Amino acid sequence: MQPLLYIQLNMQLVLQNIIPVPLKEKLLQRSSSIWNKQLLFKKGEWIKINAPSGSGKTTFIHTLYKLRNDYEGTVQYDEKDIRQINANDLAVYRQQKISIVFQDLRLFPNITARENIELNRVMQTPLYEENKIDEMAEIVGVAGILQQRAGLCSYGEQQRIAIIRALIQPFDWLLMDEPFSHLDKDNIAKAAALIAAECTKRNAGFILTDLDEDAHFNYSRKLLL
Amino acid sequence: MNKLLKKLIKAASGRTRFVMAVIGLSVALILIFAAVQVQSNYDELLHSKTNQDSVANFLVLNKVLNKDTYGHASISNDDITKLKQQSFVDEVGILTPSRYKASVESYSNKFPFSTEISFEAVPSEFIDVNSKEWNWNENSNFIPMIAPNMFLDFYNFQFSFSQNLPQLTQDVVKMIVFKVNIQTANGKISFNGRIVGFSDRITSLLVPQSFMDWANQYSGNTQATQQPSRVIIKTKDPGNPLLVQYLKDNGLTTDADKTRFSKYRQIVNVVVNISGGTGIIMLVFALLIFTLFIQLTIASCKSEIELLITLGASPKQLQRFLIKQFYPSNIIIIVIALIIMSVLQFVAHGFLQQQNIFVSWFISITTIAVAVAMALILFLTNYFTIKKYIAVKQ
Numbered sequence: 001m002q003p004l005l006y007i008q009l010n011m012q013l014v015l016q017n018i019i020p021v022p023l024k025e026k027l028l029q030r031s032s033s034i035w036n037k038q039l040l041f042k043k044g045e046w047i048k049i050n051a052p053s054g055s056g057k058t059t060f061i062h063t064l065y066k067l068r069n070d071y072e073g074t075v076q077y078d079e080k081d082i083r084q085i086n087a088n089d090l091a092v093y094r095q096q097k098i099s100i101v102f103q104d105l106r107l108f109p110n111i112t113a114r115e116n117i118e119l120n121r122v123m124q125t126p127l128y129e130e131n132k133i134d135e136m137a138e139i140v141g142v143a144g145i146l147q148q149r150a151g152l153c154s155y156g157e158q159q160r161i162a163i164i165r166a167l168i169q170p171f172d173w174l175l176m177d178e179p180f181s182h183l184d185k186d187n188i189a190k191a192a193a194l195i196a197a198e199c200t201k202r203n204a205g206f207i208l209t210d211l212d213e214d215a216h217f218n219y220s221r222k223l224l225l
Numbered sequence: 226m227n228k229l230l231k232k233l234i235k236a237a238s239g240r241t242r243f244v245m246a247v248i249g250l251s252v253a254l255i256l257i258f259a260a261v262q263v264q265s266n267y268d269e270l271l272h273s274k275t276n277q278d279s280v281a282n283f284l285v286l287n288k289v290l291n292k293d294t295y296g297h298a299s300i301s302n303d304d305i306t307k308l309k310q311q312s313f314v315d316e317v318g319i320l321t322p323s324r325y326k327a328s329v330e331s332y333s334n335k336f337p338f339s340t341e342i343s344f345e346a347v348p349s350e351f352i353d354v355n356s357k358e359w360n361w362n363e364n365s366n367f368i369p370m371i372a373p374n375m376f377l378d379f380y381n382f383q384f385s386f387s388q389n390l391p392q393l394t395q396d397v398v399k400m401i402v403f404k405v406n407i408q409t410a411n412g413k414i415s416f417n418g419r420i421v422g423f424s425d426r427i428t429s430l431l432v433p434q435s436f437m438d439w440a441n442q443y444s445g446n447t448q449a450t451q452q453p454s455r456v457i458i459k460t461k462d463p464g465n466p467l468l469v470q471y472l473k474d475n476g477l478t479t480d481a482d483k484t485r486f487s488k489y490r491q492i493v494n495v496v497v498n499i500s501g502g503t504g505i506i507m508l509v510f511a512l513l514i515f516t517l518f519i520q521l522t523i524a525s526c527k528s529e530i531e532l533l534i535t536l537g538a539s540p541k542q543l544q545r546f547l548i549k550q551f552y553p554s555n556i557i558i559i560v561i562a563l564i565i566m567s568v569l570q571f572v573a574h575g576f577l578q579q580q581n582i583f584v585s586w587f588i589s590i591t592t593i594a595v596a597v598a599m600a601l602i603l604f605l606t607n608y609f610t611i612k613k614y615i616a617v618k619q
Contacts, residue, residue, distance in 0.1 A: 067535065087540050094537030106532055111232050122226045123537055169537075 011078060011097060011172040013041040013064070018073035020059050027056060033223045034060065036073070043172055045205040046217055051225035057209045058103055060225060061177045064207070065100055066090060095124035099171035101179045105162045109151025113142065113161045116150050120165045127170045136164045140191050156182040163191055167198045174199060174206040180216070192216040230546050233529045234522070243518055247558060250511035254562035254599060256504030258592050260497045262566060265589035266573075267493045270582065283351065283426050284463055284479045285320065286472065287455045294476065299452035304475065313460050313468045318351040320427070320455040321437050325444030326408040329418065331401070336390075338403075344370075345429040346437030351457050354422030361436040368405055368418040371431040372398075377423065395423055409443040427457065464490040512603075516610045519551055523614040530615070540615050547611045548604075555603040563588070563596050 019027060019036045027035045034049065035056070041047060051057035062068050064075060066082050075082045077093065085093065094100075107116045117133050137143040140160045145153050150161060159182050166174060174195070180188045196217055199206055208217070209225070286308075288298040309317050323344040330339035349359070358369045381392045398420050405418035424431075460468060472479060523530065530543060567588050574586040 087534075091534070091537050091539030091542070094535075095539075106535065108233060108529065108532065111229065115229055115232065119226070119229045120536060122229070123542075 011043045013039075013173065014074075014076040014079070015039040015041075016074045016076070018063060018071050018075060020056055020063065020068075020071045022070060023056050023059065024072070026054075030055070032225055034225050039223075041173075041205060041207070043205055044203050045220045046199070047205065047207045048214075048217070048219040048222045049207060049209045049225050050213060050222065051209050051211065053211065055225045057225060058177055061100070061103075061175050061207075061209060064175055065094075065098065096170050097172045099166040099169055099174050101159075101162050101166045101174075101176045103177035103181070105155075105158050107150040107158055107161060107165075110149060112147050113150050113153060113157070114146040116161060117146075117165045117168055121168045124169065128168060133164065133168065136167060136194060139194050140164065141187060156184075156187070159183060160187070160191060163195065167195065171202065172204050174204060176206060176208040178210055179208065180210075188216060226542075227546055227549070230533075230543075231550075233533065234526045234547070234550070242514065242521075246511055246514035246518055247554065249507055249514060250555070250558050251562055253504050253507035253511050254559060254596075255565055256500045257508065257599070258562055258566045258588075258595065259569070260501035260504060261592045261595045262570060262588055263493060263500070264497050265591045266570075266584045267490070269584060269589075282461065282463065283353075283457055283459055285427055285455055285457050286477045286479050289476050289478045299454045300456055301452065305456060307475075308456070308458065311468075311471060313462065313465045313471075314458050315461065316350070316459040318348045318457045318459075319453045320429075320457055321346045321434065321441070321453060322455075323407075323432075323437065323444075324441050328406045329403045330406070332404055333401075336401075342430060344432045344437065345427065345455075346432055346434040347427060347457055348434060351426070351459070352424065352431070353426050354424050356421040358419075358421045359433060361433040361439075363439060366416055368416045368432055368436055369421040370418055371422050371424050372420050373428045373430075374423045374425050375428055376430070407440055407444075409440070411443070462490075466491050466494070508599075512606050515551075515555075515603075516606060519547070519607065519610045520614055522550075523547070523611070544608075544611050544615050547615070548607055551611070552604060552607050555607065556600060559596055559600055559603075563593070566592065 015034070016038055017036050018034075032055070049057070049060070051060070059068070063071050066075075066085065069083065077085075077097065107113075108119075111119075114133060118130070121128065121130070121133070133146070134143060137146055137160075140163065142153075142157050142160045142164070145157050150158060153161065159179065163179055166176075176195075179195075180191065183191060195206070198204075286300075288294050288300065290298050305317055305319070308314055327342050327344060328340060329342050331337060352359070352371065354371050356369065358367075359371075361368060377393070377395065377398060384390070385392050399422075401419065403418045405416045406413050407416070462468075471477075533543065534540065570584075570588050571586055574584055577584055
């Protein structure tokens with residue numbers, strides 16, 4: 001039984017009554033299926049979180065990515081409280097276990113689009129060869145701007161670069177904060193197909209937050225923030 | 226990864242600041258290396274030739290004899306105690322003079338020879354002649370003697386010519402048995418005596434201390450002073466300016482030639498202290514500028530470093546990268562300073578050789594060791610500065 005149990009626990013996320021301190025009063029007045037609740041996200045689950053404006057969507061994503069510590073309750077990776085993870089272990093998690101597409105993208109504006117992606121590819125032992133960048137860029141329609149400085153690309157292009165950057169590295173969980181906000185239907189479909197393929201390949205789960213309902217993926221769970 | 230990091234983390238714009246730090250560090254290192262090198266060259270000059278060493282390290286001291294000290298030039302027990310306490314004195318030995326009349330004559334008619342003589346005795350540890358015969362007891366009729374080389378030189382190169390006598394080698398002299406007469410209260414006593422060795426250390430005819438004590442006791446001359454008038458000291462460095470100053474202050478004198486290094490030593494000390502002191506001060510400033518430069522670079526790339534860590538770069542990765550950015554320039558500076566030092570040493574070697582002063586043509590091991598120590602200090606400075614400022618960014 002032990003090994004099986006271990007496999008089930010591998011890279012599962014456990015949230016125990018988390019609530020951000022600055023938003024505590026406001027959020028407790030609303031009904032939420034996440035804030036101040038106990039949740040377990042198993043590996044491989046595709047989770048959609050519908051989050052109306054002001055419900056703490058970005059706060060939630062940042063909390064899971066350990067970018068902020070101003071919350072009550074605990075978040076656990078592999079049964080380990082993420083508050084206890086030190087800086088060097090955290091780097092290992094971010095390189096190998098958890099990838100992210102930020103709402104504000106966070107590309108380096110002064111290096112090219114390709115270099116932004118390449119950086120994430122070589123930060124750890126590379127999962128893919130370099131030509132995978134071209135392959136993914138071709139699929140989402142940004143192959144032409146890879147040599148441009150990221151700061152000069154349009155927001156929609158930057159969004160797709162950020163998606164490729166997140167997909168080029170190994171991960172068990174992919175966090176996405178409004179990843180398609182600046183894409184048209186056609187491009188959303190292409191990007192979603194690529195994300196679905198990459199997650200399936202890794203047997204990885206994702207948590208996607210967005211303002212509205214959508215049917216971009218075959219979600220295993222939908223929650224309201 | 227490093228190629229991309231290089232694009233993101235550019236050295237801070239203060240290029241002049243960096244150049245200044247490099248120049249400052251170079252000059253500081255050259256001064257420090259020069260101080261160490263000059264000191265080791267001096268040490269080499271002082272200690273290289275072991276034969277000189279044995280002469281140089283033993284000094285016979287006596288009071289300066291002038292109208293003030295006339296008649297009481299003996300060295301008191303207080304003087305000896307004080308001398309023993311000086312840091313530059315390793316050991317003090319008392320030279321015991323004979324208080325009886327003595328004469329030496331030859332047994333051979335072919336080589337008629339007779340002279341009045343006096344002896345001195347000194348504790349065995351101050352004697353540089355190793356001879357099994359160097360002992361005496363009351364039952365012994367044989368007195369071993371050690372003569373200064375100077376005596377034989379005087380005989381061979383002056384006296385023998387004037388008296389039409391043959392020249393004698395050390396080995397020949399050592400074979401001659403003399404008749405030694407001493408005058409005691411009970412009359413004249415004769416012994417057989419022979420030179421068992423020659424020395425440069427003490428310029429008088431030496432006999433074993435046991436014989437000297439016995440003979441002085443039986444001499445019956447109770448009037449003569451019991452106080453020694455000469456002492457011998459052992460010192461690590463007869464060129465030590467402290468020693469020279471002490472002798473001067475206490476009205477003592479010795480063979481001036483042996484302390485001639487004192488003046489050079491003072492000059493060397495001044496050079497080493499100024500050069501080393503300036504070097505260390507400059508090093509501190511150069512380190513400070515380097516530290517500031519690293520700090521500035523990290524501060525100017527604050528947002529990039531933050532985002533890199535957000536994306537999963539580990540602080541260790543970034544620290545390693547930054548060390549690689551900054552430390553090699555330090556190593557290059559050290560190597561350049563060492564090369565300049567080597568050239569200077571080589572030039573000094575050639576120049577001093579013309580003055581008959583021989584120093585090594587290459588820099589000393591000590592200098593290289595100091596360079597390695599500097600490399601370590603610089604590494605630690607780099608490492609801790611980077612570690613501190615990267616850690617703050619989390």
